Amino acid sequence: MNMLNSALNKTSVDWATRRAIIEHMWPTTISSGLRKDDLDLEPYFRYYTRQCHDALVDHGQHVLARTHQDIIDIACRFEDQNSRDTIKEGLRSKLLKPERPNVDNILDGAIDLAARLHLMINISYAKLFISGQLQLSWESGSLKDLLSNHFSEAVRLGNDGIKLDPTFTATNLESIAGIQIKPTDNLVDHLRLIDKEDKVVAIFHHASFLNRQTGTVLPQGLKEETLRTLSLLFPQHDRQTRHWLKKQSGRFDDMLHRCDPIRLEDRQIEKFHFWHDRLVMLKQAFDQSRPATMSQWWFDRRNGVQWYTFWISVLVLLLTIIFGIVQSIEGALQVYKAYHPTQPVSR
Structure with missing residues (x-):
């Protein structure tokens, strides 16, 4: 049959x-x-x-x-x-x-x-x-x-100061910038910020589908560039990315964590044409974000000096509070002892 x-x-x-x-x-x-x-x-x-x-x-x-x-x-x-x-x-x-x-x-x-x-x-x-x-x-x-x-739309956004560094990953978009990753089955929605506050981004995650594509209908180079954006956002050897994907319960193509690693020369924003403007907007949203929760402060290590300064300040504050509590307890015990001295045991 x-x-x-x-x-x-x-x-x-x-x-x-x-x-x-x-x-x-x-x-x-x-x-x-x-x-x-x-x-x-x-x-x-x-x-x-x-x-x-x-x-x-x-x-x-x-x-x-x-x-x-x-x-x-x-x-x-x-x-x-x-x-x-x-x-x-x-x-x-x-x-x-x-x-x-x-x-x-x-x-x-x-x-x-x-x-x-x-x-x-x-x-x-x-x-x-x-x-x-x-x-x-x-x-x-x-x-x-x-x-x-x-x-074939021309690139409209400038890319001065835009660097697609290793911290620019899907997991960091969520854990640092609070930008939710939404899987999409529509290729033309790839990398599109889809809410008014730029806190949700659509990702076309079908790496297996793209790898199997052998037709000539898609513009030349689109398939390869889309796979490079997936390699950029889901680095193969990044432990945090692999752990994050395991927690997604099959929402994403399993081949995402097996995309070929992206080389340094291919990481340059000028190397992207089809997805250039959306990458620029997404990177700007990532760079301009500021931690809003303690977990985001913990994961946000884009500025090492700022990260260490913040957590040292938090540690000093916690120690100050702890020592203050201890001293308050000791002071309260001393006052109690002064008004309630210990009576000698009679024989």
């Missing part, structure tokens, strides 16, 4: 079907097969299942795709640089009743679903609100052109 002909709306996708999807969606000549422990694609298939479930509501009345093979066939057209109109007309020819009501909606729904599953980007023909995510509206041209236009 062809695993790819199974229905999209199954509650779970077994390993054999997953392997078939991966090998057909992103074919590679590097190896003949994919071992189960090569990559952590469980987070991707949670996203895959959720997207299929959401798209196939109302018994799939608004989406033409029904099987995994349908999705892969459309994804192949993305890689062939077909325009949206060309893909749409090709799908229209497969309809048994091409003049049925809302035919354009079900064709657009299938194309959008395939694009989201192929790239993990919130893409839609119609402008919709989905979980506060950024959304790319694809109305015409090829998918590659859409992404090239989106990611």
Whole structure:
């Protein structure tokens, strides 16, 4: 049985079907097969299942795709640089009743679903609100052109004084700056500060998905630069990072702690183009933060002199309080003894 002909709306996708999807969606000549422990694609298939479930509501009345093979066939057209109109007309020819009501909606729904599953980007023909995510509206041209236009925006923010030093990690963003890390399944939301107080940042954590990407639709260099930002924020050999990831209970791709270590020359902010401005804003939010709790004071060692000065002051204050309490107790005992002298024991 062809695993790819199974229905999209199954509650779970077994390993054999997953392997078939991966090998057909992103074919590679590097190896003949994919071992189960090569990559952590469980987070991707949670996203895959959720997207299929959401798209196939109302018994799939608004989406033409029904099987995994349908999705892969459309994804192949993305890689062939077909325009949206060309893909749409090709799908229209497969309809048994091409003049049925809302035919354009079900064709657009299938194309959008395939694009989201192929790239993990919130893409839609119609402008919709989905979980506060950024959304790319694809109305015409090829998918590659859409992404090239989106990611070709010129760098706007200056980077004077911005240094991506080793303290700039995801764990320190939380423990020092109080910036919450929120995992996202939408690549275009990566590194975006998503609240008004700049205290929540979205991180596209799907390192396994990126490592498997072999297509040509994403702009050249985007995959590699995104992986470098993950290496920057989740350093492989950092014990604090590994401990933090273990406590996240599967919220993040397990391959995050196995990303290749980032070299010093690749740590320079000028080396980043696609994510330059968001890195600058995130680093500024980190640098401008000031400890608000005792735990943040403890972890904030960006300024060694300030850290030692603060904790020495705290130690002196504690010792002063302790000695003051001891002296107060001694004084109280002396006063008590003065008014209540010890009576000699009679024999």
